[in-house]
């Protein structure tokens with residue numbers, strides 16, 4: 458992991474109408490790390506990652522990804538994004554969905570087939586590749602969405618709650634794969650409200666009510682608050698604000 462920032466947010470705020478949901482967030486994500494965004498429902502995690510991915514725009518402040526100000530169509534091609542709600546075509550088969558997204562990413566021929574086989578194996582859906590997505594369960598759709606986001610081996614991978622509705626064994630397999638992808642040089646931003654997933658990140662941002670309440674490695678955050686667990690540390694930082 459190098460210390461070069463791959464993502465740089467400076468004084469970012471976001472409002473929807475009169476409602477301010479993100480308030481003065483500044484943070485850096487370094488190349489080659491898994492950076493977790495931890496916070497309760499409604500804290501603003503999705504809003505932040507959508508702005509990083511270039512899907513949504515900050516009201517104030519700046520976001521640079523790979524040295525380019527977001528949103529930028531050019532940089533979006535180098536980013537993989539897995540949204541919380543699955544962006545899949547229900548009437549198409551899993552294979553057709555993968556082929557569609559692969560061609561958008563410019564993956565063709567042999568390479569396309571190889572990547573589709575690899576990602577489907579990873580998410581344990583190889584036997585279901587010819588089913589239409591409408592026949593998939595919620596968990597299967599999540600896994601297929603993850604497979605889609607991994608297809609083109611992006612430089613930056615942004616995952617919004619990737620393991621919701623996924624059983625513990627597969628969750629572990631997915632985290633193992635994220636670690637492998639990271640070691641190959643991909644920078645990963647992942648939102649979660651699961652404390653044991655937060656422990657697997659190199660660094661974490663703790664978010665509450667649209668504000669950053671702490672940033673650091675899981676170890677640092679526990680040490681700073683004299684906590685045994687990330688959950689205790691989170692409560693400590695959250696509690697200190699009240």
Ligand SMILES: Nc1ncnc2c1ncn2[C@@H]1O[C@H](COP(=O)(O)OP(=O)(O)OP(=O)(O)O)[C@@H](O)[C@H]1O
Pocket residue numbers: 473476478496497498499500501502503504505541650
């Ligand atoms: N398009 C929108 N219009 C108005 N308010 C919005 C919009 N999108 C998000 N919000 C509000 O912004 C706040 C933060 O939402 P966000 O989805 O970013 O939280 P989150 O931390 O990702 O929560 P969850 O874990 O439940 O997904 C919430 O109060 C939400 O209601």
